[in-house]
Amino acid sequence: MDLFFLSPYKKANSNLSIFMIIIDILSRKLFIYPMKNKTQDTIVDMLSKFFKRLKGDVLGLSGDDSKVAAWCAQNKVRLSTDVATEDHISKGNKLGIVDRATRTIKTYIRNYMLANDTTKFVDVLPDLVDNYNTTPHSSLGNSTPSQIFGDLDRQREMYNELTQHNDALEQTIDLSEGDYVRKRTDRGRFDKETATFSSDIYVIEGIEGRKYVIVGADGKTIAHRYKYHELMRVDPKVVEGRLQGTSKAQAEVKHKQVRKVRKELGKTHEEAEKEIEKVTQPDKVTPPKQKKSKKKKVEVIAGETHVEVESFLAQKYAKGTLLYLVKWRDEPAENNLWLPAKQLAEDLSPDAFAALKRGLKAAKTKK
Known part of the structure; x- marks a missing residue:
C-alpha cells in the first residue's frame, strides 16, 4: 500500500x-x-x-x-x-x-x-x-x-515457491558477525550485480531477525538495519589500512556486552545497548568556575579578535555600502577603523549594535 x-x-x-x-x-x-x-x-x-x-x-x-x-x-x-x-x-x-x-x-x-x-x-x-x-x-x-x-x-503454488526460494537463499548468505562489509548506497535497483556500494567499510556488529547491525570506523552503530542484499562482504585483506585497527575489536567487545545484557535482562538489542551506555557513560563533571579576567573584553569581527567596541564615531556610504567608523575601547585613535554595517550587525549582538547606533545618533544631536 x-x-x-x-x-x-x-x-x-x-x-x-x-x-x-x-x-x-x-x-x-x-x-x-x-x-x-x-x-x-x-x-x-x-x-x-x-x-x-x-x-x-x-x-x-x-x-x-x-x-x-x-x-x-x-x-x-x-x-x-x-x-x-x-x-x-x-x-x-x-x-x-x-x-x-x-x-x-x-x-x-x-x-x-x-x-x-x-x-x-x-x-x-x-x-x-x-x-x-x-x-x-x-x-x-x-x-x-x-x-x-x-x-x-x-497463489498457494506461488507462495510455496517463494518460501522454498527464501529457505534456499538463506543457505547461500555469506554474512556473519564480525565481517567487513560495504553498505548499499542506491535503493532503486533489485539486482546486486548493478548496485552501488559505499567506499567506506563497516563491521557487522549483530543480527536482528534477518537484518544486520553494522558499525562504522568511528565505533558508532549505524541506526539503519540492513538486509543481506544491501551489504557486500569485503575481504579482510582489503581492509588493511582502511579501518582503524581497534574498530573491529571494539565492535566485537560491544556486541558481546550487548548479547550478555540482552540474555540476562531479557532485553531487545536496542534496549541492551542503552543499558550498556548507562553503565559506560562517564559522570558529568561540573567545570570549575572561571575567575574573572582583568583583561579587556574582546569582540570577534570577521574572524579577527579585537578589543571591545566603545562607540561608532561616524557613518558614511562607500559604493552603496553603509560604513561605521569604529572606536575600540582603550585603543588610540589611529586604530579606529571603517567597517561595513552589515558585518558589524552580524558579529555584534543585536542589543550592542542598536546601542552603538543610538550613541552615534545622540552624539550628532548634541553637535
Whole structure:
C-alpha cells in the first residue's frame, strides 16, 4: 500500500489529488482509491472499503499507525508492525512492486490525458486500473493479475515457491558477525550485480531477525538495519589500512556486552545497548568556575579578535555600502577603523549594535 499525488490536476478532478494504491503482491492485482486528504480517518475509511470489496476474512495487516491499530483491534485482525525484519526479499522487492505499479498507472493516466487533450481523468481511472489488471505480466508467466488473483491454487503454488526460494537463499548468505562489509548506497535497483556500494567499510556488529547491525570506523552503530542484499562482504585483506585497527575489536567487545545484557535482562538489542551506555557513560563533571579576567573584553569581527567596541564615531556610504567608523575601547585613535554595517550587525549582538547606533545618533544631536 502507498500513496501517490497528482496535485497539478486537482481542480479538473473534483479536488481529488491523492490516490491510495493497494497491490496484491502475489497476483500484482491493483486497487486505487482517490482521496481529498490523507488524514488517518480517511486512510482507514479507504482500507475498510477495500476489505469489504474483497468479501473475505482479513487475516493480517502490517503498519504502525494508531488508527490502523485501532481498526485491527476492533475487527480482530492480527497486526504486524515489522514484517521487514522477518521477511527476505526473494524474487522481488515488495516495496519495489508497489513503486513499479505506481509508475505504470501514472503512465496510463499521462497517455490518456495526452491522447484526449484533457487533464480530467478521475472518471476513467477505474477503466485504466482494469486495463492494468487485465494486461499479461511477464513475471506472472504472461497471465494477468486478475487471473492469478482469482486462482487461489495458483497463489498457494506461488507462495510455496517463494518460501522454498527464501529457505534456499538463506543457505547461500555469506554474512556473519564480525565481517567487513560495504553498505548499499542506491535503493532503486533489485539486482546486486548493478548496485552501488559505499567506499567506506563497516563491521557487522549483530543480527536482528534477518537484518544486520553494522558499525562504522568511528565505533558508532549505524541506526539503519540492513538486509543481506544491501551489504557486500569485503575481504579482510582489503581492509588493511582502511579501518582503524581497534574498530573491529571494539565492535566485537560491544556486541558481546550487548548479547550478555540482552540474555540476562531479557532485553531487545536496542534496549541492551542503552543499558550498556548507562553503565559506560562517564559522570558529568561540573567545570570549575572561571575567575574573572582583568583583561579587556574582546569582540570577534570577521574572524579577527579585537578589543571591545566603545562607540561608532561616524557613518558614511562607500559604493552603496553603509560604513561605521569604529572606536575600540582603550585603543588610540589611529586604530579606529571603517567597517561595513552589515558585518558589524552580524558579529555584534543585536542589543550592542542598536546601542552603538543610538550613541552615534545622540552624539550628532548634541553637535
